[in-house]
Amino acid sequence: MKSVCVFTGSSRGSRDEYANAARELGRVLVERDVTLVFGGGNVGLMGFLSDEVMARGGRAIGVIPESLVAKEVAHAGLTELRVVRSMHERKAMMAELSDAFVAMPGGMGTLDEFFEILTWAQLGLHRKPCGMLNVGGYFDGLLAFLDHSVDERFVRKEHRDMIAVETSPAALLDELARHKPPVVEKWIERATS
Numbered sequence: 001m002k003s004v005c006v007f008t009g010s011s012r013g014s015r016d017e018y019a020n021a022a023r024e025l026g027r028v029l030v031e032r033d034v035t036l037v038f039g040g041g042n043v044g045l046m047g048f049l050s051d052e053v054m055a056r057g058g059r060a061i062g063v064i065p066e067s068l069v070a071k072e073v074a075h076a077g078l079t080e081l082r083v084v085r086s087m088h089e090r091k092a093m094m095a096e097l098s099d100a101f102v103a104m105p106g107g108m109g110t111l112d113e114f115f116e117i118l119t120w121a122q123l124g125l126h127r128k129p130c131g132m133l134n135v136g137g138y139f140d141g142l143l144a145f146l147d148h149s150v151d152e153r154f155v156r157k158e159h160r161d162m163i164a165v166e167t168s169p170a171a172l173l174d175e176l177a178r179h180k181p182p183v184v185e186k187w188i189e190r191a192t193s
Helices: 016-031 044-055 087-097 108-122 140-151 169-177
Strands: 003-007 035-038 060-065 080-084 100-103 130-133 163-166
Touching (some): 003 087, 003 108, 016 035, 016 044, 016 169, 035 044, 035 087, 044 060, 060 087, 080 087, 087 108, 100 108, 100 169, 108 130, 130 169
Parallel strands (some): 003 035, 003 100, 035 060, 060 080, 100 130
């Protein structure tokens, strides 16, 4: 893996462990010579993560739509900042630039970006690994819901299992590096649809 896209919040969240995890992920990315691709903001967890990467001499590429440059306060101190026209263009560019994808704690935008890229993997549009850094159990409820979706037969187990989940940045990057995407010929059975 040469580059990892991280979806995370423009807020710092309610607990210091979120910011600490963002900094730790930044440190691990630099130690492994992995370029950070992210939403381009200098606030919240995005800011902690990208500042750590830059402070340690790593590479960080931000991708931000014109409409969010002022709202998310575009990070001026990155290796590269790409300003795009729309959220759709942002997601496509982040996907193109990245070898793997990580969701950290964040809000609706984080979830939107992660689940779109995960859906693209499910549909076979890419074969890149996707994972969640489950800081302090942040994603526990969401993961339980996904398991419920499998039980209710709206999500295939093979697709649920595409999400690597770890609590430490190093363990998550190791898991993503070992990723073998599932081969699912048919993801909808006509008799059950």
